[in-house]
Amino acid sequence: MENRAIFSGKLLPYLLILPQLAVSLIFFYWPALQAVQQSFLVQDAFGLSTEFVWFENYINLLQTPEYYHAIGVTLLFSALVAFFSLGLGLLLAAMANHNIRGIQIYRTFLIIPYAVAPAVASVLFIFMFQPGLGMIARALQRGGIDWNPVLNGTHAMILVVIVAVWNQISYNFLFFLAGLQSIPKSVIEAAAIDGATPTRRFWTIIFPLLSPTTFFLIIVNITYVFFNTLGIIDTATGGGPNGATQTLVYKVFQDGKVGTDLGGSAAQSVILMIIVVGLTAFQFRYVEKKVHY
Amino acid sequence: MVEHRRFGNLLPHLILLVGVVIVAFPVYLAVIASTHDNAVIANGQMPLIPGSHGFETYWNTIVSGTGRTTRQPVGAMMFNSLIMALGITIGKIAISIISAYAIVFFAFPFRMTAFWTIFITLMLPVEVRIFPTYKITSDLHMLDSYSGLILPLIASATATLLFRQFFMTVPKELVEASKIDGAGPIRFFWDTLLPLSVTNIAALFVILFIYGWNQYLWPLLITTRDDMQTIVIGIKKIIDVHDALTEWSVAMATAVLAMLPPVAVVVLMQRLFVKGLIETEK
Secondary structure, eight states: OTTSOOBOOSSHHHHHHHHHHHHHIIIIIHHHHHHHHHTTEEEOTTSSOEEEOTTHHHHHHTTOHHHHHHHHHHHHHHHHHHHHHHHHHHHHHHHHTTOOTTHHHHHHHHTHHHHSOHHHHHHHHHHHHOTTTOHHHHHHHHTTOOOOTTTOHHHHHHHHHHHHHHHHHHHHHHHHHHHHHTSOHHHHHHHHHTTOOHHHHIIIIIHHHTHHHHHHHHHHHHHIIIIITHHHHHHHTTTOSTTTTOOHHHHHHHHHHHOSOHHHHHHHHHHHHHHHHHHHHHHHHHHHTTOOO | OOOOOTTTTHHHHHHHHHHHHHHHHHHHHHHHHTTSOHHHHHTTOOOSSOOSOHHHHHHIIIIIOOSSSOOOOHHHHHHHHHHHHHHHHHHHHHHHHHHHHHHHHBOOTTHHHHHHHHHHGGGOOGGGGHHHHHHHHHHTTOTTSHHHHHGGGOOOHHHHHHHHHHHTTSOHHHHHHHHHTTOOHHHHIIIIIHHHTHHHHHHHHHHHHHHHHTOOHHHHHHOOSGGGOOHHHHHHHHHOOOSTTOOHHHHHHHHHHHHHHHHHHHHHTHHHHHHHHHHHTO
């Protein structure tokens, strides 16, 4: 930045940066600090007195089985969504990279899910999976499966995973396609001359060269599941049945809405913030290594 | 490709076709369902071709808002969504382009402090600071208002970073030439930098419009009045009846209307969309 040609101005740069700083301070830093502060306090039932309790809220939180359950749900959910949406995205991108005709048309259809809000995507799938009237639900019932995501936790999890995978496919497809197209053709041709079959070429050359994209996408997908699937869960299952689809973020939302335990809810938020900082830092480490798209 | 086999491209076409069908089917089914009668849908015998109730359903959904429940017409919800999406998009672009301009083209004390202050907001998505932010918005009397829907979401480190990165590629000869011509910082911004940034702004517009239109958690919390609801929130209320009486044709028509603007933007501005997506994630 040092060799920039610079304008002089005493007041102007501050005026230019002021709106963004003001919004950041009011709506980002102030609430974040409040969450941290709140997480060290306990308030009585009427909100009349507050007491500073150090880490008591955190300790209480880490002693509730529901919290560990939510962690487990989040990890399972993330793993399933990342695995399937990355796998399908890569498969479709690898096929689209064959230099075939009509790629524009395929791409146009494949990017549509990105534009659909998670909550709306959820509604589309609820319609198909609604016991009694949904097309897929009826097919499953005819096949002897007693499909009911309202009562069966496994079914509820399958439903939200399907919606999230569908919602994320576009993103993974586009990034994998860009990644594949940046791999030099000469490397692949050299391997072909050495007699490597297409499958062997994919796993020994293309896939390793694609690893920066894959790592990047794993992080993005985990972040997506952590924070953007709230709309899916809230519309499709409401975290149920019996907490089977209650992720960490959804738990903050639900506990906060009830509003009886401000300190505990704030402690959950702070833990989430630490997770985001970790994920973002991790992501930037890979970007620093000059990931090529 | 390296090999030239006769049916070499058959498999890719087949797999892509299956992919497209799987991806498009839920959307297709929603469009079809929105043209059928509720009774036909409810007994699970809905055909896979359009029915004849389309006009009636869309009219009821958008304009009159009739039905068993007393609902807002979806047209009004779409208007709220549009205001919110455009407000977030324009607001984000406006405040980040000027802050990036200050950071790149000016030398002033605390420049790097300001940059990092903005940069770190990347790590605080609205979901993790949701209730304190709600409280502040409420203290500022912005519940149930457009400013409350828009303002807390417009600070964006990604847009600032994108503009900063782009501004740093602008050759300094250009700045010097402008200075020799007697242009001050504001003239340089309007006459030179802004025209150069048009593609970046357009790409960002596409991404941010989708982001804004598809917001869920924030509008859900801060809108209590029905006439402030956005369509993405409204749709939940339509199917939120845990019984068999959900008006599926209305629900599906609403889903179609909720998808229409962002899908149209993505499909019609594909090139800008892909550019925006890849640049903002760098």
